[in-house]
Amino acid sequence: MPEPEFRISAIVETRREPIPSAREGTPAIGRQARWIPPVEAVAIKGLTIGSGMIYMGETLGGNRWANENCLIDPTLPVARAGAGSTHGMTYWSRYDAISPANRRAYLEWLASDRCDPSAEIGLVFLFFYGLEFRFFKEGVLSDGTKLAAEVERLLGLYGSQHSFRGYAERFLQGVRLTRLGQPAIRPEIVLDSTTYGYELPLDVRIWLGQKLASAQPFDADDALLWLAALPDRSFRTPVTRCPEEFQALWRLRYVAKFPNGLKVSAPKGRIKVIYRAASSTFEVPLKGIHENLPDIGAISAPVKKLRELVEVCTTELDAFSRFVGKRPEESSSLQAALLLPRDVSESGSAWAVSRARVETFFAGQVAASVPLADLFGLAELPLPCAGRVPQGVMAQLCQILDRLDVGFEPDRRYGGPLLDADARVWTFRASDGAPVDPGRAAYLQFRGLIEINCLAAASDGTIAREEIEAVLVSLRTATTLSAAERARLIAYALSLQLDPPKQQAVLKRLAGRPLVEREACSRAALAAVMADGYAAPAEVTFLERLHKALSLPVEGIYTAIHRTAADVSQRLPDASDAGTAAHPDDRPHGTSNVVAIDVSRLERIRRETQAVSSLLSDIFVEDAAEAPVSGHPPPVGAAVAPAAASMNPPNEEVFAGLDPAHAELLAHLLARGSFSRETFDQEARSRKLLPDGAVETINEWAFDQLGEALLEGDDDLTIAAHLRDQLPPIKAAA
Secondary structure, three states, X not given: OOOOOOOOOEEOOOOOOOOOOHHHOOOOOOOEOEEEOOOOOXXXXXXXXXXXXXXXXXXXXOOOOOOOOOOEOOOOOOOOOOOOOOOOOOOOOOOOOOOHHHHHHHHHHHHOOOOOOOOOHHHHHHHHHHHHHHHHHOOOHHHHHHHHHHHHHHHHHHOOOHHHHHHHHHHHHHHHHOOOOOOOOOOOOOOOOOOOOOOOOHHHHHHHHHHHHOOOOEOHHHHHHHHHHOOOOOOOHHHHHOXXXXXXXXXXXXXXHOOOOEOOOOOOOXXXXXXXXXXXXXXXXXXXXXXXXXXXXXXXXXXXXHHHHHHHHHXXXXXXXXXXXXXXXXXXXXXXXXXXXXXHHOOOHHHHHHHHHHHHHHOOOOEEEEEHHHXXXXXXXOOOOOOEOOHHHHHHHHHHHHHOOEEEEOOHHHOOOOOEOOOEEEEEEOHHHOOOOOOXXXXXXXXXXXXXXXXXXXXXXXOOHHHHHHHHHHHHOOOOOOHHHHHHHXXXXXXXXXXXXXXXXXXHHHOOOOHHHHHHHHHHHHHHHHHHOOOOHHHHHHHHHHHHHOOOOOHHHHHHHHHHHHOOOOOOOOHHHHHOOOOHHHOOOOOOOOOOOOHHHHHHHHHHHHHHXXXXXXXXXXXXXXXXOOOOOOOOOOOOOOOHHHOOHHHHHHOOOOOHHHHXXXXXXXXXXXXXXXHHHHHHHHOOOOHHHHHHHHHHHHHHHHOOOOEEOOOEEEEOHHHHOOOOOOOOOO
């Protein structure tokens, strides 16, 4: 028999009043309680409850001595308006047992459409008891959709209260269980909150029970759903702090460990479900097709191996989790992505966006000379302060650039020096940043060849295009180099064109080599000097010094220079010569004003440099065993030293490691105490040294010998006072 429709029922405060007749339009409520549907409004104690879903009357439930907790008995007293209070209410309150002030507060909450998010949770439970009685005790399954919608709404308002959340979710699971005529939907995997309960949630048991019944293996999400739903799941912080990253990593590692999924044998036990009311007034068994499904709750053996895999994934996420914990606003940055396992981070958006910036950065080119600061911007790293960039910061920059397929030179990992924040570098595109073995013989021999050629070419103060081209031709055609080695060495050669290497360290390594190797080095240097068809006075001085350092006869230099110059092809000047012609006054008498280098001669130079490179391999491989991470000379930029005849040998012996010119300059500065910058520049030039390069060379020597820079000041150069006593006695120049 259908329930009668009611519009508004009048309830008096403290005494039974006559029941209004139907003619008055307000149907009566008798002693037996009635369910008020959500479309009906009722008036009680001066309040209108407009959205129903409550029981009203004097009797409800099968206990003759006590009514259900949720029943609103209109005969019970209620405090006057404004005197409502929730003081003393608990989770398990009963309407007939709470105080009149509590009843006033409850009725006012119902009249406000149950929307106050700050309401006392005892009020919410008292209302919730009626919903579960309606569906599970009375068994009105047709109301399931409306009741579930209301519970979900309450979860949105009061779900932060964990006890209520647990009861509400069990309510919804029970409602869903009545709709298993269709296949169950996999429940959501929740990793970022703590579970409350003593058994697996019903929807998880049903989903996995269907898998067990059909003998299907568990995929990655099935297994994680199982673990996440266990009451004792005990996930560590990286899992709960970074649920999305963990789930992505879990899927990858799970497939690697269980490529065909995890086969779980079905237990004999079947799912039994008893709904225990939050009100504690009833419990009912739930019937349905679940009674024929295996119960995953009876299985525990596979859990151990799954938890071991969870620990593996958690450990891999530790570094990323710590970063996000300290800097949550940077969780999507490249620095954060760098801390993720590579196969996880590659699927994220951070690298995709950055690779798009790389395309713009290179603008269709494969290599470019750029300030180091530009690379920091590309990697989204803060620009370091002026001075040397700390090794840790450079390491982070290199790791990010490698992932963006960008390399640069000089790179300390492959033999380069420490760089200043304002340095310029040669950057290039290469897979994984062109990683190489910096100790491989072929790589070392060509790197040494580059340094010898650049030393020679830079001896006149600059490196001409033709001089560097002779080296690049050799690199591009070298069959003993990998593509990554070739790309990196070409960039290194171009970087040395910007900032030539120091002579002293390179020559010192060569001085003790066998005669045949020293002669090979001489030929390589001569080829570099004469690549432009002309040996300037400074270049001749360098060759003289090289021969003296290698204990070779100086006389052979001049014959070789004249022989090489005679091979140069001459042609008339035209418009294309403007970029390569030397000044006429710098040429020896009797030569043309314009020199061009033909292809056949470059090929001869290439053959000579390749022949020399094989002889250099032993030199640089032997040195690699003693070298630090950089593997090669410290930062470039020293000036070219003058001929040995102008040096003061006693000072060179005192300042071991400094070439004679710089040793004499330092001795002179010590004797004077200080120089104005103008005087220092004059003294440096008188020794054929570039002033800035001389300061850097002396300070580099001091870093090696004393641990810090020796020269201080900008307008006036002085010796650091605390280092003066550490210098040995000298014979200073007058």
